[in-house]
Amino acid sequence: MTEDQSVTEAATLRRIRRWIVIFIVCLVLSGLTAFPLEAETRWLAGLVDGSPIAEHFPAAATWVERVREGVADTNVRYPFLAYGTDWLAFAHLVIAIAFWGPYRDPVRNVWVIRWAMTACAAIIPLALICGPLRGIPLAWRFVDMSFGVIGVIPLLIVLRGIQRVERAEAARRSAQALAA
Incomplete structure (x- = not known):
C-alpha cells in the first residue's frame, strides 16, 4: 500500500467514525x-x-x-x-451502544449499519399501518417517517465509506498474495 492510499483510508475511517458519532448522538438525544x-x-x-x-x-x-x-x-x-x-428511551440508548462496534471496527461490524438501515426503512410501514390505527394525523405520520428517511442518510454515507475501506483492504491482501 502506498502512503497516499494509507492516508486516504485513514481519512475515510475518520469520516466513517464522525458520522457514526453523529448518529449515536442523535439516538441518545432522541432517547433522552x-x-x-x-x-x-x-x-x-x-x-x-x-x-x-x-x-x-x-x-x-x-x-x-x-x-x-x-x-x-x-x-x-x-x-x-x-x-x-x-x-x-432505554431502547434508544441501548441501540446507541450497539454502534460502538462499528465505531471501533466498521468493516467487521458493517452488519450493524445494514441492520440500522433496515430499521430506518421499517419506520415507514410502521407509521403508515399503526398511525391510522392510533388516530395519528397524516401530517404527524410524515414527521415520524422523516426520522427513517433522515436517519438513513448518515448510514448510507457510513456504508459507502466502509465499502471503500473493504475494497482497499481486499486490494492490499491481493497485492500481498501476489508478492508472496
Missing part, C-alpha cells in the same frame, strides 16, 4: 427526550399557542394541545403507562 414527555408537550403547546403556527395551521395547534392534554391526563390517571416511554 422520551423521558420528560409531559414537560415537553406542555412547552410545545405553549410555544404553538398564539404563534403564527396556530393561526395558519389551526389543526396542528389543536393536535398539539390534544397531545398535551392526553399526556398530562394519562400521567395523572395512569402514570404506569409512562413506563412504556421509559422503555422506549
Whole structure:
C-alpha cells in the first residue's frame, strides 16, 4: 500500500467514525427526550399557542394541545403507562451502544449499519399501518417517517465509506498474495 492510499483510508475511517458519532448522538438525544414527555408537550403547546403556527395551521395547534392534554391526563390517571416511554428511551440508548462496534471496527461490524438501515426503512410501514390505527394525523405520520428517511442518510454515507475501506483492504491482501 502506498502512503497516499494509507492516508486516504485513514481519512475515510475518520469520516466513517464522525458520522457514526453523529448518529449515536442523535439516538441518545432522541432517547433522552422520551423521558420528560409531559414537560415537553406542555412547552410545545405553549410555544404553538398564539404563534403564527396556530393561526395558519389551526389543526396542528389543536393536535398539539390534544397531545398535551392526553399526556398530562394519562400521567395523572395512569402514570404506569409512562413506563412504556421509559422503555422506549432505554431502547434508544441501548441501540446507541450497539454502534460502538462499528465505531471501533466498521468493516467487521458493517452488519450493524445494514441492520440500522433496515430499521430506518421499517419506520415507514410502521407509521403508515399503526398511525391510522392510533388516530395519528397524516401530517404527524410524515414527521415520524422523516426520522427513517433522515436517519438513513448518515448510514448510507457510513456504508459507502466502509465499502471503500473493504475494497482497499481486499486490494492490499491481493497485492500481498501476489508478492508472496
